[in-house]
Amino acid sequence: MPKVLISDKMDPQAAKIFRERGVEVDEITGKTPDELKAIIGQYDGLAIRSSTKVTKDILEHATNLKVVGRAGIGVDNVDIPASSAKGVVVMNTPFGNSITTAEHAIALMFALARDLPEADKSTQAGKWEKNRFMGVEVTGKTLGLIGAGNIGSIVADRALGLRMKVVAYDPFLTDERAIELGVTKATLDELLARADFITLHTPLTEQTRNILSAENLAKTKKGVRIVNCARGGLIDEAALKEGLDSGHIAGAALDVFVTEPAKESPLFGTPNFISTPHLGASTTEAQVNVAIQVAEQMADFLVSGGVTNALNMPSLSAEEAPKLKPYMALAEKLGSLVGQLAHDALTGLAIEVEGAAAELNQKPITGAVLAGLMRVYSDTVNMVNAPGLAKERGLDVREVRHDREGDYHTLVRVTVDTKAGPKSVAGTLFGNASPRLTEIFGIKVEADLDGAMLYIVNEDAPGFIGRLGTTLGEAGVNIGTFHLGRRTAGGEAVLLLSVDTRVDEALLAKVQGLPGVKQVKALGF
Numbered sequence: 167m168p169k170v171l172i173s174d175k176m177d178p179q180a181a182k183i184f185r186e187r188g189v190e191v192d193e194i195t196g197k198t199p200d201e202l203k204a205i206i207g208q209y210d211g212l213a214i215r216s217s218t219k220v221t222k223d224i225l226e227h228a229t230n231l232k233v234v235g236r237a238g239i240g241v242d243n244v245d246i247p248a249s250s251a252k253g254v255v256v257m258n259t260p261f262g263n264s265i266t267t268a269e270h271a272i273a274l275m276f277a278l279a280r281d282l283p284e285a286d287k288s289t290q291a292g293k294w295e296k297n298r299f300m301g302v303e304v305t306g307k308t309l310g311l312i313g314a315g316n317i318g319s320i321v322a323d324r325a326l327g328l329r330m331k332v333v334a335y336d337p338f339l340t341d342e343r344a345i346e347l348g349v350t351k352a353t354l355d356e357l358l359a360r361a362d363f364i365t366l367h368t369p370l371t372e373q374t375r376n377i378l379s380a381e382n383l384a385k386t387k388k389g390v391r392i393v394n395c396a397r398g399g400l401i402d403e404a405a406l407k408e409g410l411d412s413g414h415i416a417g418a419a420l421d422v423f424v425t426e427p428a429k430e431s432p433l434f435g436t437p438n439f440i441s442t443p444h445l446g447a448s449t450t451e452a453q454v455n456v457a458i459q460v461a462e463q464m465a466d467f468l469v470s471g472g473v474t475n476a477l478n479m480p481s482l483s484a485e486e487a488p489k490l491k492p493y494m495a496l497a498e499k500l501g502s503l504v505g506q507l508a509h510d511a512l513t514g515l516a517i518e519v520e521g522a523a524a525e526l527n528q529k530p531i532t533g534a535v536l537a538g539l540m541r542v543y544s545d546t547v548n549m550v551n552a553p554g555l556a557k558e559r560g561l562d563v564r565e566v567r568h569d570r571e572g573d574y575h576t577l578v579r580v581t582v583d584t585k586a587g588p589k590s591v592a593g594t595l596f597g598n599a600s601p602r603l604t605e606i607f608g609i610k611v612e613a614d615l616d617g618a619m620l621y622i623v624n625e626d627a628p629g630f631i632g633r634l635g636t637t638l639g640e641a642g643v644n645i646g647t648f649h650l651g652r653r654t655a656g657g658e659a660v661l662l663l664s665v666d667t668r669v670d671e672a673l674l675a676k677v678q679g680l681p682g683v684k685q686v687k688a689l690g691f
């Protein structure tokens with residue numbers, strides 16, 4: 167039974183769903199990195215929010231880990247390249263807390279417009295300072311939206327409902343989408359010059375880091391109010407403090423900080439500055455949504471192989487997964503076969519699907535071929551890290567889909583580009599379930615690729631099979647299955663034998679020495 171650790175505070179629905187789906191679950195929150203390292207080796211899955219940092223160091227101790235599930239959107243607390251290199255799938259829940267976070271941005275905008283936290287403090291201190299708190303209306307004002315994705319779009323919708331004008335800067339926002347959202351597209355400089363309020367909704371990337379830098383803050387309209395419910399690091403905090411102190415910026419509300427938890431900051435205590443402790447996603451509704459979603463996605467993956475919202479591998483629905491499973495087994499065996507027989511100086515490969523296979527999602531089939539192939543280089547390769555490894559080695563990977571049906575109702579063919587030209591192997595599924603090799607380097611041969619095997623290329627001549635049987639028998643090697651194919655009678659023949667024990671180097675040399683043998687190789691599947 168797969169085992170998952172929930173290491174951050176999460177709605178109890180998550181544990182309930184894991185258990186209902188046959189996944190064992192431990193909820194252990196608040197561990198230090200060293201404490202987490204000590205226990206992570208037991209788990210197949212790790213469900214987190216933002217407190218747990220999934221670093222390279224933690225991953226090195228995660229010997230059984232297959233999936234990290236983030237109950238939320240941002241995955242900046244997960245080292246994705248290190249996870250991919252280790253073959254760990256990283257998933258998030260991209261929509262579950264979007265409305266909640268958009269509402270928090272709107273709430274902070276209102277809090278700034280009417281100075282609500284200060285007014286509350288003063289009133290509860292018995293001051294009744296009616297004349298001190300003069301706010302501004304949002305109606306008719308311009309909201310500058312930096313980032314018009316899931317959350318930005320909802321903020322735009324709510325702001326339009328408040329009769330604001332919305333200008334949006336997002337390099338990926340199309341004209342059509344801007345019209346659909348009812349926003350005006352702008353450059354960043356235009357937005358800075360026009361906005362009465364600015365709200366940020368981008369991820370933190372090299373392009374967005376300090377997008378509100380000292381230089382850009384200086385381009386804003388005097389009296390601007392700024393909200394950040396996205397990620398710390400989008401605003402230069404020191405420059406923001408200067409802008410507030412000088413009065414150029416009329417107010418700023420931050421839910422997120424460069425360093426979190428933000429226990430101290432030069433901004434704290436600055437007039438017209440409001441802060442919340444990364445509460446953007448903190449509503450009952452959002453936490454139930456993301457807990458349910460992350461548990462369902464992780465359980466799907468661990469129990470049936472379905473992949474949803476993964477950031478480092480293609481999606482595979484829970485409905486597709488059972489259909490694709492035997493194809494992935496076939497693809498992995500074919501990849502492994504070409505890897506073991508023709509891995510020298512590979513420059514690229516083509517993965518062709520034909521007949522029934524052509525109706526399926528090809529990406530997982532490609533991933534499985536690459537996993538089988540790349541395992542020749544490292545036994546920690548799987549579908550998650552194989553594409554990256556293939557890329558690192560400069561392999562040109564091509565996917566081809568043929569709708570026609572050939573000799574078989576369904577076929578997967580892998581052709582590798584080698585110095586000696588293209589070499590191809592192909593296989594089918596028997597009964598839509600059992601992977602079977604049908605062709606190896608142009609020779610038809612039907613064989614199961616399973617366990618320890620021996621691959622022999624020889625000249626087709628009488629007496630060879632007897633001599634081979636005797637040689638193996640004398641060495642105590644029992645033959646399980648025997649598959650033979652040949653180009654032409656008396657021409658080149660291929661033998662694939664399954665053997666009960668792996669054939670050692672000395673015996674391989676003996677077989678190689680038999681008359682007519684061109685090549686011998688021990689294979690393992």
Ligand SMILES: NC(=O)c1ccc[n+]([C@@H]2O[C@H](COP(=O)([O-])OP(=O)(O)OC[C@H]3O[C@@H](n4cnc5c(N)ncnc54)[C@H](O)[C@@H]3O)[C@@H](O)[C@H]2O)c1
Pocket residue numbers: 239240241260263264267312313314315316317318335336337338339367368369370371373374395396397421422444445446447448
């Ligand atoms: N405060 C919280 O608790 C909380 C909760 C949820 C999400 N978030 C954060 O909010 C942010 C937005 O989330 P989302 O779900 O809307 O993400 P999203 O991916 O749907 O949208 C992000 C948008 O940013 C745009 N973008 C990318 N680079 C840009 C650039 N250089 N300039 C301008 N726009 C750019 C993208 O095109 C995209 O439209 C993320 O950082 C997420 O982690 C915070």
Ligand SMILES: O=C(O)CC[C@@H](O)C(=O)O
Pocket residue numbers: 215216237238239240241263444446447448
């Ligand atoms: O889990 C949280 O409380 C914050 C989540 C938020 O930052 C996100 O990116 O989804």
